[in-house]
Amino acid sequence: MRVARERAVGQPLSRTISLTLTALGAAGWILFLARAALKIASYALGPHPDSVWLYDWRVYYAGALDLLERDLYLDPGIGVGNLQMPVHVFNYPPMAALLPLPLIPFGYEAGGLIWVIAGAVALVASAFAAVNVTRAPLGWAGIGIFWLVYAVQPFFVRNMLLGNVNSFVLLIVVAFMWAHSNGYQKSAGLLLGLAIAIKVWPVLIGILLIREKRWLELVSAAGFVAVQGTLAVLWLGPAVLPEMMNALRTVVPIPASAAVLWTTWARATLEWWPVWGSIAVAGLLIAFPARGRLGLGLAMLAGLSLIANLWDHYLPTFALAALLIATSPEAGRLASRLSVARADRASLQPTSR
16 A cells, blocks of 8 residues: 555656656757847847857858968968957868858858857757767757756857857767767768867767777778868968967967866866866776767767867857766666665665654
8 A cells, every 4th residue: 555655646746847847948948049049130130239249250251261362370360350369370170261161252240140040050950969869868858958057157148149160060079979879980980070170179089989999980080081181281281281280279368257167167277287187187088998878978078178278168068978978878877776775775774653
């Protein structure tokens, strides 16, 4: 009788929790989409009250123009007209300057609006694809709960309006993970190579490919990086190589008001954090002999650890890495063992009558 009563109480409670989480997830999606659309529209149609509108887009736009003129990394200033950046040179790989080329005919403002909208669409597509890759228990509702938290943060509007390339890279990385998980090794390798060519940090996922003996993926990724790099050097000239290496090492100063994540937060906040701390974290994460979703999540965190300035617009990418780790079979087994141990401790405690 006691067991039956507990089950009767537990079932409505479980349904209530499930409905509550679903409602929160739906609210998160609605808030995310509505707030992003309204802010993009208000900045595109009205005056710009601050400098966040297309702030990063001007880097890619100027880089694309320099790429066309064959002086990428050689231009002494980076910006559009009087809109200058806090860096003096394009500090991304050449592929990041190639991506916005189709938008150059639209001009800076119209091209930037298309770029920002495409970035928001890529972010939404990444979220849906991540549900498939991670097999998250709550599915789209779980992503919606993340959006609910993310969309009310003070940096949300800025991140949607900057026009950063991170949302595109996130979609490419998620597409790679889907192809990797479903055995499409050649496609997975090409996608990983593209992600590396744009942002570099996914290169540490290659260690996982070696561990899993995904040789076709590894060769495809390395081949893509090598071919696009060779074409870039042929177009820009071999003399650009030292200038490119110097540009890629350029680090933007972190303003006091900026929000940063992970090891960048430690470097900027903790006085005792060593200069080699981020490299040590990356090394420890990638050295852990994990495979599957756990290996992918750890490899992503390792790659993100190597980014000098991990700004808050990397948060969705960081969240994907955490989700991969949390939904891995290893994490599930650990949770089961902890649950059993807790139940054993509870059974040993005396009960009062």
